[in-house]
Amino acid sequence: MSELRRWDYYTWGFIIIVTYIIIDIIGGGQTIGSSWTPYPIDNIGMQIQRLYSIVWLAGEIVSALFIGSLFWLSIKYWDREQKSEME
């Protein structure tokens, strides 16, 4: 296992950011769709939705961290010398 270089951290961060953008697009771009959470019709509902949006955003960030790191680890430590067992 080789030491991490500056370039590795950059690619790691870049992959996490790209993963976050993809998750954000799939998740509706931080605007919770009216198909499953409609616009609240009272003040308390509004506050609940605000909190829910924060949880949503936090979930996106955490997911991007985990999934992005997984992608990066797969690419970084992929053993390219290993021959396919299918042959």
Place this chain on the structure above:
Amino acid sequence: MAEESKTIKQIEYLTIFGATILLFALGFMAIPLMYEIEDPREEDYIVKVTAEQWAWKFEYPNGEIISELNIKSGETVKLEMESTDVIHAFYVRDLHIKFDIIPGRVKEIWITPETPGEYWIQCAEFCGAFHGAMRTKMIVVE
């Protein structure tokens, strides 16, 4: 190698403290709201809600019992909810609220819908064969 292990440690601390701060911040924001939802407010009138397999009944102060909840926008209504058989849940998507109704207990909530329209009230606790059909409308008029 020492430099790398230091960086990894820093990332670990950042993750642990970051997640802790995030969770506490969410808790601090959510807890007052949880109390506010159930906090008694001065109501304009009381509606008694009876949940039973598989229907909703709403009893108004004048003694009228109907199967829909009619409210004027901006009015604060206290709902006294009871179940006659099994556990049901009063769920209004547009109000972003969901409360269990447990047999033998009266659940009190206060709602102040402001936007006129028709909204679904759905039982959100599995209550038997026709649970999915146990829904009615909350009509908010101007």
